[in-house]
Amino acid sequence: GAVVSQHPSWVICKSGTSVKIECRSLDFQATTMFWYRQFPKQSLMLMATSNEGSKATYEQGVEKDKFLINHASLTLSTLTVTSAHPEDSSFYICSARDLRGPGDTEAFFGQGTRLTVV
Amino acid sequence: GQNIDQPTEMTATEGAIVQINCTYQTSGFNGLFWYQQHAGEAPTFLSYNVLDGLEEKGRFSSFLSRSKGYSYLLLKELQMKDSASYLCAVMDSNYQLIWGAGTKLIIKP
Numbered sequence: 001g002a003v004v005s006q007h008p009s010w011v012i013c014k015s016g017t018s019v020k021i022e023c024r025s026l027d028f029q030a031t032t033m034f035w036y037r038q039f040p041k042q043s044l045m046l047m048a049t050s051n052e053g054s055k056a057t058y059e060q061g062v063e064k065d066k067f068l069i070n071h072a073s074l075t076l077s078t079l080t081v082t083s084a085h086p087e088d089s090s091f092y093i094c095s096a097r098d099l100r101g102p103g104d105t106e107a108f109f110g111q112g113t114r115l116t117v118v
Numbered sequence: 119g120q121n122i123d124q125p126t127e128m129t130a131t132e133g134a135i136v137q138i139n140c141t142y143q144t145s146g147f148n149g150l151f152w153y154q155q156h157a158g159e160a161p162t163f164l165s166y167n168v169l170d171g172l173e174e175k176g177r178f179s180s181f182l183s184r185s186k187g188y189s190y191l192l193l194k195e196l197q198m199k200d201s202a203s204y205l206c207a208v209m210d211s212n213y214q215l216i217w218g219a220g221t222k223l224i225i226k227p
Contacts, residue, residue, distance in 0.1 A: 046217075
């Protein structure tokens with residue numbers, strides 16, 4: 001299957017600092033990338049959907065000024081958690097799909113990033 | 119509204135068979151996915167059904183009935199490593215994935 005690389009796998013940062021998480025599709029062009037967060041023992045919660053070259057669409061309750069998403073190319077999307085606080089500590093996961101044509105519509109997931117804000 | 123229901127937790131014995139059910143109500147339907155997720159890891163793809171019937175893939179099979187809004191994931195010859203959460207997700211008419219809360223499967227020796 002296709003490969004999505006997410007970096008870093010884990011990060012610890014101080015409260016008030018910003019953290020950038022990268023999501024790359026390595027062997028296909030991702031027209032659409034999704035960012036999720038997952039708290040322990042809970043399901044994936046969609047934060048935002050980003051289409052290459054356009055602004056991300058945020059889910060209700062997600063602060064777009066706090067969680068900055070950039071999808072400047074067909075192979076890279078970034079999520080920046082600005083002014084992170086301990087409550088932002090979570091598991092962040094990206095997934096990518098190519099929706100331009102027929103074929104597999106499977107969502108390929110990155111490895112996830114464990115963010116701990118201290 | 120859109121809704122995906124699956125049991126919160128199930129327990130089964132090593133070597134046995136377990137069936138995890140998923141019912142859904144969504145705006146349109148473009149396929150149903152099953153993912154496996156081990157604690158602390160991202161989900162991994164198991165199966166995709168878009169037509170009614172059973173899809174078999176090794177020890178895992180997935181069934182879909184679109185008229186009933188129902189799917190199940192069947193795991194045979196259970197192994198300890200199958201202990202994980204199993205997520206059911208439906209792709210709606212906008213090609214968005216609607217996720218269930220996941221079923222935690224506990225395998226006992």
